[in-house]
Structure formats: C-alpha cells, structure tokens
Amino acid sequence: MKTFVSAAIAAAGLFASSVLAADVDPIVIKGSKFFYKTNGTQFFIKGVAYQQDVTGNGSSSSTTYSDPLADPAGCARDIPILKQLQTNTIRVYAIDPTKDHSQCMRMLQDNNIYLVADLSEPSNSINRNSPAWNDQLYNRYTSVVDALAGYTNVLGFFAGNEVANAPNNTDASAFVKAAVRDMKAYIKQKNYRTIGVGYATNDDADIRVNMANYFNCGDAANTIDFWGYNIYSWCGDSSYSTSGYDVRTQEFSKYSVPVFFAEYGCNKVQPRKFSDVPTLFGNMSQVWSGGIVYMYFQEANNYGLVSVSGSSVSKLPDFSYYSSQIATVTPSGVNSASYSPSNTAQACPTASDWGAVSSPLPPTPNQQLCSCMYDSLTCVVKSSVSPSDYGSLFGQVCGLGAAVCAGIQANATTGKYGAYGMCNATEQLAFALNQYAAGQKNNPSACDFGGSATTKATASANANCKGLVSQAGTAGTGTVTSAPTGAGGSGGGAAATSSKGAAHAVSVPGFEFGMLQLGVYVVGAALSGAAMVLL
Ligand SMILES: *[C@@H]1O[C@H](CO)[C@@H](O)[C@H](O)[C@H]1NC(C)=O
Ligand SMILES: *[C@@H]1O[C@H](CO)[C@@H](O)[C@H](O)[C@H]1NC(C)=O
Ligand SMILES: *[C@@H]1O[C@H](CO)[C@@H](O)[C@H](O)[C@H]1NC(C)=O
Ligand SMILES: *[C@@H]1O[C@H](CO)[C@@H](O)[C@H](O)[C@H]1NC(C)=O
Ligand SMILES: *[C@@H]1O[C@H](CO)[C@@H](O)[C@H](O)[C@H]1NC(C)=O
Ligand SMILES: *[C@@H]1O[C@H](CO)[C@@H](O)[C@H](O)[C@H]1NC(C)=O
Numbered sequence: 001m002k003t004f005v006s007a008a009i010a011a012a013g014l015f016a017s018s019v020l021a022a023d024v025d026p027i028v029i030k031g032s033k034f035f036y037k038t039n040g041t042q043f044f045i046k047g048v049a050y051q052q053d054v055t056g057n058g059s060s061s062s063t064t065y066s067d068p069l070a071d072p073a074g075c076a077r078d079i080p081i082l083k084q085l086q087t088n089t090i091r092v093y094a095i096d097p098t099k100d101h102s103q104c105m106r107m108l109q110d111n112n113i114y115l116v117a118d119l120s121e122p123s124n125s126i127n128r129n130s131p132a133w134n135d136q137l138y139n140r141y142t143s144v145v146d147a148l149a150g151y152t153n154v155l156g157f158f159a160g161n162e163v164a165n166a167p168n169n170t171d172a173s174a175f176v177k178a179a180v181r182d183m184k185a186y187i188k189q190k191n192y193r194t195i196g197v198g199y200a201t202n203d204d205a206d207i208r209v210n211m212a213n214y215f216n217c218g219d220a221a222n223t224i225d226f227w228g229y230n231i232y233s234w235c236g237d238s239s240y241s242t243s244g245y246d247v248r249t250q251e252f253s254k255y256s257v258p259v260f261f262a263e264y265g266c267n268k269v270q271p272r273k274f275s276d277v278p279t280l281f282g283n284m285s286q287v288w289s290g291g292i293v294y295m296y297f298q299e300a301n302n303y304g305l306v307s308v309s310g311s312s313v314s315k316l317p318d319f320s321y322y323s324s325q326i327a328t329v330t331p332s333g334v335n336s337a338s339y340s341p342s343n344t345a346q347a348c349p350t351a352s353d354w355g356a357v358s359s360p361l362p363p364t365p366n367q368q369l370c371s372c373m374y375d376s377l378t379c380v381v382k383s384s385v386s387p388s389d390y391g392s393l394f395g396q397v398c399g400l401g402a403a404v405c406a407g408i409q410a411n412a413t414t415g416k417y418g419a420y421g422m423c424n425a426t427e428q429l430a431f432a433l434n435q436y437a438a439g440q441k442n443n444p445s446a447c448d449f450g451g452s453a454t455t456k457a458t459a460s461a462n463a464n465c466k467g468l469v470s471q472a473g474t475a476g477t478g479t480v481t482s483a484p485t486g487a488g489g490s491g492g493g494a495a496a497t498s499s500k501g502a503a504h505a506v507s508v509p510g511f512e513f514g515m516l517q518l519g520v521y522v523v524g525a526a527l528s529g530a531a532m533v534l535l
Helices: 007-018 072-084 102-110 135-148 172-189 208-215 245-252 317-328 367-376 387-398 402-408 425-439 463-472 493-534
Strands: 027-030 033-036 045-049 089-092 114-118 154-161 196-201 226-231 259-264 290-293 306-309 312-315 379-381 453-455
Touching: 045 114, 045 259, 072 102, 072 306, 072 312, 089 290, 102 114, 114 135, 135 154, 135 172, 135 367, 154 172, 154 226, 172 196, 172 208, 196 208, 196 259, 208 245, 226 245, 367 425, 367 463, 379 425, 387 402, 387 425, 402 425
Parallel strands: 045 089, 045 290, 089 114, 114 154, 154 196, 196 226, 226 259, 259 290
Antiparallel strands: 027 033, 306 312, 379 453
16 A cells, blocks of 8 residues: 655644644653653553664664754654554654754654654664773763753653673673663753653563663662663564563563563564554553554665655555554553552672673763873873774783773773773873883883884873872772763763764774783783883
8 A cells, every 4th residue: 555645735734733832741750651741641652663774783884874853854754654653752763963853853742742762873882792881972872862852752762772682792781771870860960851761672582681680770870761672572463472472571560660662563474464562552551661663664674664755655564554553552551640659670680690790880981081181191192103003002002911901991791990991092092001101110112112102291280180080090990980071971062073983983993902902911922012012
C-alpha cells in the first residue's frame, strides 16, 4: 500500500496550529513508571525510532549523520504520518547541537510528541573496544543536553546505546555509568528541569540481567533514571513465552525505575505484523512503559515503516500492520497519587558471574584540569609530531616504568583511574613524557625521545589551576573533587566541535595502543625501551 503526502500541505497545517499551542506537560518519573506531571496520568511510550542513516552503537565507521530535528521540512512531512501511528514519542540517535531545533520541537509539541534523545553521535560515542569517558565526550554530551533541555517535550536522554554486548567488554559499562552520573549532575548544576538519563541495552543473553542490575545499583547519584531495552525476540506469530517476553517481564517486575522497549520489531518474518503490541500494552504494561518501534525510515537493513523520497512518503506493508495493532491498545495504568512504589534498587553484580568491572567509576571529565596540568609541564610532545605516531611514543614512555603512566590510565577492571585519563592524547602523552623526564632529574637528554619531545617553560598558574593540579598529585593518581566549571561543562563548545573529527581519530587508538604496549614493556622490554629512547 502506498500513500503520498504533500509536505507543503502538511507544513501549512502544522505551522498554523503552532500559533495557538502551548508547551506540553513534562513527563516525570515516580518509582518505575512515567506520569504526566500535572494530572498524574500514567504515560506509556507509543514510540517510533526516527532517524535516517545513523548507527548509534559506537561501531560505525561513518562519521557523518543528519539531524532530523534540524530539518523542518522533513518534520512537517513526517509528523502527520507519525500521528497516524498514535506516536507520542520519537527516539532520535544523534542531533547536531550547533543547529536550530526550534521548529521541529514546536511541531512535535503541537502534536503531543515527546523526544528521547541519545547523547552520542557516531564519531563521539563510548566505544566498547576502547572505552573512555573523557573531555571530548563530556563536551559532546553536555552540548546536546544544553541544546534540548529547554523543551518540555524532552522525555529523557540515553547516555549510551548497546555499548557492552559480551562478557568480555562489560568493562565499557563503567564509562557509560560515569556518563550517566555526570549528565544527571550536569542537569542539576545547570538548574534545568529534571530530565531522566538512561541507557539503551541490547538483549545479550549472557549479560542482560547483570547489565540491568549494574546500571541500577549502588549510589543513587550514579544510577540510571530509566532503562531502555532493544529487543528483537518476538518474530512473526511468536508468543509471550516463545519470545521470552514472559521471562523479561518477570526479571523487570522488581526493577525500581521505568523500563521500556527502546527498540523493537523483529524483521526475520516479513511483513512484520507486530502481534506483540497487544501484549506489550496489555498485561505487560504493569511492568513496561511501552516501546519504540525500530524504525520510521526504510533503509538497507529493512526495518522501515515508510520509505521516503524527497517530499513524498510511501507507506510500506509494516506501516498498516503496526498502525492497526497500536490503534487497539488502551493501557490503563495507575495515577501517580495512588501509586506507592515498592521496588528498591538492585544489588550490584559480582565480578565472578559477568566479567570484571570493579565498583569505582571513572572520574568526571574536567578540561580545565587537563589544560592546567599541561601548562604546568616542562617536557611535552613536539607539535611537529604526527598524532599517528603517538601510539608508539606511548608504548616507549609507558614502558619506562608503571609509575610514568599511572596518572593517565583508565582501567575499569582494576578500578584504577588516573586523574588525567580523561585528557586528550596530546596532554596525556606530554604528561607521561614529563613524568619520565622529572624522574631523571630533568636531565636535558631525558626530554628527547628521539627528537619527539621538547622542553617548554611552565605557564604561570592561577590559584584554581594550582588547586586542581595539587588534588591530582605529582603522580596524577589523586582524586580531583572540584567539579568542572564553565559553559558547556568542561570546555568551550565551539573549540570542541571544530576539533572533534581529528581528536577522535587519534586519541583513542593512540592511547589504547600505548596501554597495550605497557604490559609488554613492563614484563620484559623496559630496559631495551629505555635504551632506545635515550640513544
Ligand atoms: C492528563 O494530561 C494528558 C496531557 O496533558 C492528557 O493526555 C490526559 O488525557 C490527561 N489525563 C486525564 C485523566 O485527563
Ligand atoms: C550497529 O548497528 C547497526 C545498525 O543497526 C547494525 O547493523 C550493526 O550490526 C550494529 N553493530 C553491532 C556491533 O551491534
Ligand atoms: C569477546 O567475546 C566474543 C564472544 O562473546 C568474541 O566474539 C570476541 O572475539 C571476543 N573479543 C575479544 C577481544 O576477545
Ligand atoms: C500476561 O498474560 C499471559 C497470558 O495471557 C500470562 O501468561 C502472563 O502471566 C501475564 N503476565 C502478566 C505480567 O500478568
Ligand atoms: C589537547 O590539549 C592541548 C593542551 O591542553 C590543547 O592545546 C589542544 O588544543 C587539545 N587538542 C584537542 C584536539 O582538543
Ligand atoms: C586492565 O588491567 C588488567 C589487569 O592489569 C589487564 O589485564 C587489562 O588488560 C587492563 N585493561 C585495559 C583495557 O587496559
């Protein structure tokens, strides 16, 4: 079935209605449910994932994305179609915080559609193979929060999507949990409306229970506000038990924050008839707050409800099946006033049954700390050294003794985080070179590294810098308790935006290479490494 809609007509209608419209009532969280703030009616997500050409799971090699909420013509074209699907929430994987979102957000509000926004983007996300929570990511995340927090129809943010996906990379979750902690703190610090920060997990049988527990255990300042579940286990005419929805529902029946399907709609059997919808919004609605169908746009992966070409939209067979299913559901829920939450936070998983993630979290990124540290150094990497050579330099210098690089490590398995593990690659490499040179009593030949290092004068430090660097300690292993300050959190938005491509391309692989080399040098080659360096 195909239907064509004129974007111009749709846009005229949407803009006309916006003149009269007010901001929507925010959605608030109480216990494990969402509610409209004003009247306390329970809110169930009838959602559709809405973004073309993006993978939000940190594995994409593509570094470009298009922001659907910066495209008013696209919003005007699609919102009427989304309304035909009873959509009250969209999920967008990557917005561009430098763009204007006001028109799309207005149109969404006028149609009572809420937004769940992921905070990362393909080239700025926590990578399961070399996880980090650093100044650059902090800057990206806070800039998205800043761009969206003013809209009352923002339901929440995802601090990560499907980052850990196997027992051998659960350590990446510590970095995501640190991101959750810091974004919750940032929203408070900026006096924004309370907006929840959650995580969207994949449905990996080996780790799913522990993942859900890990993110909702321990100090409440660090835990997720809601849990998103990307689940594709109900295919074709499956059933409550065959799909495993029954066991998942059992597992989450004691969960203390809202849980919903952050992506669903298996396409192994086509067309998709969405026979799970009546169950999800039926008796599963005692535990789940609805779900977000993956996805609006038809792409190579074949999950589209519609196919879009220019200003025209063609409805695909899945559209009508989902449309009829979602039209029949009427989850009733409870009113906030008569709901007394009884579930409590989960117990933390133990290392023995899910891979080793120790309980300390990575420190809060603090760009000011990093530049103060850099300014205090007398031995740094030469600006002529290509970032592609950083990896081997990390290998050399970290091989000269474990203490040299303790201040820049970030290891969620040991729970050891140097104060400068969040800094950029240039700052980290300079810190390590300087540590080594200082240990050689600043003998000039110690700051050379085959011509890659050079001495510089220490910049004069203000009291704030002195305080930060002294908390970090000489070895960089101290705990810095001062919160990051300044616009956009830890750093200037404009600078970080303009440098993001290059910084990401070099800093993470370079650092990881250095850390991998560390082990090798420490066990055998430290002396030969030292000899080579000092020749
Ligand atoms: C509560 O408010 C929401 C949105 O403002 C509305 O959709 C809902 O119908 C209201 N609930 C009741 C019981 O009136
Ligand atoms: C990442 O997402 C894309 C698009 O959904 C998918 O094709 C790919 O398999 C995912 N990769 C991983 C490692 O999950
Ligand atoms: C992690 O485990 C998965 C299987 O669960 C395996 O495919 C992958 O190669 C492992 N990765 C590493 C780095 O060992
Ligand atoms: C939902 O209904 C199914 C069968 O219709 C039943 O097996 C299941 O226990 C119910 N689940 C809940 C959460 O009530
Ligand atoms: C890395 O840090 C140095 C020193 O603080 C700074 O000059 C440089 O601009 C930073 N690089 C990036 C890509 O942010
Ligand atoms: C963390 O430290 C452990 C123990 O020294 C080591 O086995 C592991 O490879 C380290 N992980 C990373 C990501 O460096």
